[in-house]
Amino acid sequence: GAVVSQHPSRVICKSGTSVKIECRSLDFQATTMFWYRQFPKQSLMLMATSNEGSKATYEQGVEKDKFLINHASLTLSTLTVTSAHPEDSSFYICSAGTGAGADTQYFGPGTRLTVL
Amino acid sequence: GQSLEQPSEVTAVEGAIVQINCTYQTSGFYGLSWYQQHDGGAPTFLSYNALDGLEETGRFSSFLSRSDSYGYLLLQELQMKDSASYFCAVRDKAGFQKLVFGTGTRLLVSP
Numbered sequence: 001g002a003v004v005s006q007h008p009s010r011v012i013c014k015s016g017t018s019v020k021i022e023c024r025s026l027d028f029q030a031t032t033m034f035w036y037r038q039f040p041k042q043s044l045m046l047m048a049t050s051n052e053g054s055k056a057t058y059e060q061g062v063e064k065d066k067f068l069i070n071h072a073s074l075t076l077s078t079l080t081v082t083s084a085h086p087e088d089s090s091f092y093i094c095s096a097g098t099g100a101g102a103d104t105q106y107f108g109p110g111t112r113l114t115v116l
Numbered sequence: 117g118q119s120l121e122q123p124s125e126v127t128a129v130e131g132a133i134v135q136i137n138c139t140y141q142t143s144g145f146y147g148l149s150w151y152q153q154h155d156g157g158a159p160t161f162l163s164y165n166a167l168d169g170l171e172e173t174g175r176f177s178s179f180l181s182r183s184d185s186y187g188y189l190l191l192q193e194l195q196m197k198d199s200a201s202y203f204c205a206v207r208d209k210a211g212f213q214k215l216v217f218g219t220g221t222r223l224l225v226s227p
Contacts, residue, residue, distance in 0.1 A: 032213060043203060044159065044217045093158060097213035104149070105213055107158040 002028050004096050008107035013084055014116055019081045023094030024039045029074035032095035034105065035067075038091040050077045084115045118142045120204055120218030124204070127224045128194055136189045136221045138204035146179050146207040148187045149215065154200045162202075163189065200226045 003026040010087050013019050023033055036044040048069050049057045056069035068080040077096075081088055091112055095105040118146040118163040120140040126186055128134040138148070147166040151159035165171055165180035165187060 029205075034214065041222075043220045046214065046216070049214060064120045075187060095159075104161040104164070107160070110156070112156075112158075 002106040004106045004108040006111050010112045012114045018082045021114045023077045025075045032097045033077040035079050036093045057089045088114045089115045118216045120220045125222045132194050133192045136202050138187045140185050140206050140219050142206050142208045144208040149205045150189045151203045152200050165209045194225050
């Protein structure tokens with residue numbers, strides 16, 4: 001099956017710093033990638049939809065200036081959490097689709113962000 | 117608004133059968149998917165229903181009734197490794213892969 005990787009898997013940073021998370025589709029081209037946030041024992045909440053070569057579409061309530069998304073190629077999307085604060089600590093998961101009407105999304109292994 | 121409701125927790129013993137229900141209220145409906153997620157891991161795809169009825173994939177089956185806005189995941193011959201969280205998810209727009217996830221059900225399988 002299709003493989004999606006994320007880097008880093010875990011990151012601990014100080015409050016006020018910025019953190020970049022990478023999401024790569026390893027064996028297929030992803031025209032669309034999705035970024036989710038998941039708090040402990042809760043569901044996945046979609047943050048934004050990232051389309052290659054265009055601006056991301058953010059869900060209501062998600063600050064686009066705080067969560068910067070770049071989808072520069074068909075295999076890479078990045079999420080940058082700017083000026084991170086402890087309340088941004090969460091599990092961030094990306095997923096990728098092929099844009100071919102597939103009924104599945106392929107999820108990355110997630111990135112655990114802890115902001116001190 | 118969009119909502120997909122699931123029971124928060126289900127417990128069962130090895131070898132048993134368990135059903136996890138999902139009722140949804142979404143602006144559009146273009147299929148119901150089920151995902152499994154172990155603690156600290158990525159969600160993995162289990163099953164998908166676009167039309168009413170039962171889809172069977174090994175020990176897992178999924179059912180959909182669009183008229184009732186309801187579906188369920190059926191897990192048979194439960195194993196300890198099935199202990200995980202299970203999420204239903206709806207595609208609410210045609211031609212898009214965006215998913216709206218349910219509240220999630222934590223399944224605990226005991227010996």
